[in-house]
Every structure is written in C-alpha cells, then in structure tokens.
Amino acid sequence: MSVAVENFVKTIYQLDVLHHEDTKPGNIAKKLNITNAAATDMARKLSTKDLLIYEKYKPLKLTALGEKMALNVIRKHRLWESLLFNLFDMSLHDIHREAELLEHQTSDLLANRISAYLGHPKFDPHGDPIPNEDGVITTTDTSVVMSKAIEGSTYVISRLVSDNKEFFDFCLENGLINGAEIEINKQFSTSNMTQITVAKNTLLLNQDFTDIIYLNEFN
Amino acid sequence: MSVAVENFVKTIYQLDVLHHEDTKPGNIAKKLNITNAAATDMARKLSTKDLLIYEKYKPLKLTALGEKMALNVIRKHRLWESLLFNLFDMSLHDIHREAELLEHQTSDLLANRISAYLGHPKFDPHGDPIPNEDGVITTTDTSVVMSKAIEGSTYVISRLVSDNKEFFDFCLENGLINGAEIEINKQFSTSNMTQITVAKNTLLLNQDFTDIIYLNEFN
C-alpha cells in the first residue's frame, strides 16, 4: 500500500485510539497538511478497500484490516526511533522525522531484525509502546497526562508525545526527560496551568505542554 | 526530488560510469522495469531540470548536477548496506533490497551519522566504494569484471559479488577465492562464456558467473 494510504490510516488510529479526538476528514486533513476535499476523497476510496468505514458527515472508523495496517506502520516507526536513538547522537525530534519516512520503506523482516537487535523493546524513546509482530500492544499503560495529575503527588515522566522540535528542546533544557522525577505543586484550574518541581527547579507549564507530557506514579 | 527521478539518474550513472553500457532510454527502461516510452518521457523532463542532457536518439548524459544526485543516492544505498550488514544477520541479497528503498528516505544528516557510526567505511559489504559526503569516491578501484577481462591476461580475484550459496560452494571447490591467480584464456563473445585457468585447471564459466567475479591485474 502507498505512503499516502499508510499515513491516512495511521492518522485515524492516532486521533481515535491515542488522542480520543474526532476522526472526521477535516481533522485528518489538518494532521496530514492536505485539504478537506482530499481527505474526504481518500476516505471514500479506502472504504472500498475495506480499510475503514465511511459514512457521509460521520467520523471515520478503521476496520480490523485498517487498524492492523496502522499498527504495523506504528510498530515500524517506533522500532526505527528506538534503533536510531540507540545508535546515533540525534535529537528526539530529528529521530522522529527520519522514522516518519523510514516507516513506510521497511519490510516486516527488517522490522523483526531491528526488534531482535534491540532485545525486543517494549517502549520507544518517547515512552510509547511498540506493537509486537502481530500488531498487539502487550503493555498496560498506567500513565496519566500531566494536566490531570494530582497536586502534591510525585511522578516519573513516562512519555513525551510530540513532534515539535521546540518542545523537545525546552524539555531537554529543563530536565523533562523520560524517567525524570517530578512533583506536581499546583494545578491552576482556571488558567489551565501546572506548577511543577523538577531537578529542584520550579516550572509553570501551560496546557499545550501538560497535555503531551505523561507521568507514572513514583514508587 | 522523487524516488522515480533518483532511480532514473542512479541507473544512468550505473550503466554509464560503472558498467560502461549504453545509456539510451531503452536500456534505462529495462533496468527500471518501465516502458521505453516512459523512459524517453522522463529523459525529456529531467533535461529541463538540468539533471541530464537529452538529444533525440542519443545516449543520456548526466550533468554535474545529475551525477551529484546519483552519487548521493548511491552513497546512501551503500551506507545502508554497510549498517544492515553490520547489525543484522541478513543475506546480502535481502540487505540490497532493503537499501534500495531506504536510500530514498534518508536525510544527509542521517547518512553522515551512519557513516560516523561505522567509522566512515570506504567500502560496502559487496566491496563497492562508498562516495563521501561530497559525492566523491576517494578510493581508486582498478578491478574489472571477469566478463570484460582481456584474453591472455593474468589477474587476481578481488571480489565475489553474490549472496548465492551454490555460487560460493562452486568457487571454493574450484579455487576461485579472493587473491587467487587466474588467466583468461578466451572470451567467447557470441555465447558470453569465458574460459579461464585457475590452479592449473581449466574452467568454462557463463555470464551468470563472470558478471559477479571481479579481478585486479596481476603484478
């Protein structure tokens, strides 16, 4: 299947399962930087290939086949991120950009070899779980998004979900990396901001950030 | 530039510089599994982009720009082959097939990281030289393919380019190993066969073999 198709089903999966956002064509279009018309067009085409269910004006819903394709692409993406992070001195943002291209040009065989070389990792460098060969995510995710974390509790950063370079630069500068220990000082519910302590520094983060930083309870 | 364009200029370079074969559209078409018409079409298009010089019914000639693009793609191909060979237990044939896809989705940055990780290798697993960052091949490869070797001359085997077990078994049995001294007795140009002497034995090899055995002059 083509790169356009793979990216289309991947985006539906990400919006639907991962972000619980609307999967109507316009939303897909925004993510893929194409027009709404193009997204509608593609949706109708893919429904004939049994990759998704399309009803006019309704959100797009992946079929089992479509979800399998999405998870296969996501698996390859996360394996590439893991490998590049392991081998090379590159920023998470750069690694993400490379993986975004490589994921579509990778045989199942190569994906398996990458996985084996890395010792079949369960998570990529962002903390996102890597689907197995059958497209199944076997890990149970107990993480909470920072914007919903409990005041006064201590957590460990488990995932940084973004493809924005400035975000990663900011995180790196301020010690917001996977595994870092942080304390939620205060949730300002009216302004949607969160005050945290990380590495003895106090930071005030707005929701753009606290919605994409995931935490696990500190034990 | 698109995958189709990259493969087009790469093929011209390979036919012209590496194999000294004809670069008329039909030959390119055969390598790329497209029709002659498509190749002619592409040739005219790429000439307007200053990647090659196209004159009707004449062989295609890469411009400096086109050659640079070709060498950049070849660099990435050979770096990928080197990395995959280094990391994974995969046949040279499989590695080649993966590299054929990955070469078009690799930033210059990533190519440089791969090169650095491997200690800036000068040759890939096939023995082919890897162009440097500027597209320059700094090693001087003086080897000739056996099918084009000169009758009556004596050579030394420098490379056996295959991933076929039976080929290697045959070579081993008959003393065709790296460094072995051989004499080219006769090139049968009509039947595309070559008669050689190696370790006092006479062998008659067909082009399947003589196209993948490389020789250096014996001094």
Next chain:
DNA sequence: TAAAATATTTAAGTATGCTTAAATTTTAAA
C-alpha cells in the same frame, strides 16, 4: 545498399493523490 529488425519517439490515455471552487450539510450562536 536496401529491406528487415529493432529502438526510439510521439500521442493519447490511466491511476494516484492532490488542488481550488462551489454546493451542501452540520454545528454553533444569537
């Protein structure tokens, strides 16, 4: 060197994956 074979080119057409513009439907607001 003329005819036959082969290659190249031109022309017309197709699938993919987009675009813009206009029509339609849904959603949100007054």
Next chain:
DNA sequence: TTTAAAATTTAAGCATACTTAAATATTTTA
C-alpha cells in the same frame, strides 16, 4: 429556532509517472 459560521462533500482540474499503440528513426543483416 432561525441564522450564521464552520465543516463536509461534490465537481472539475492538475502533476507525476506510468501505460499502450502507432509513427518514425536507427541499426543490423542479407
């Protein structure tokens, strides 16, 4: 609840990278 705004869909069109078929040029061979 009617209207305005926003989103979706339809329609027409475009670029890329091919295809087939026919015309033309080149090469080979007899």
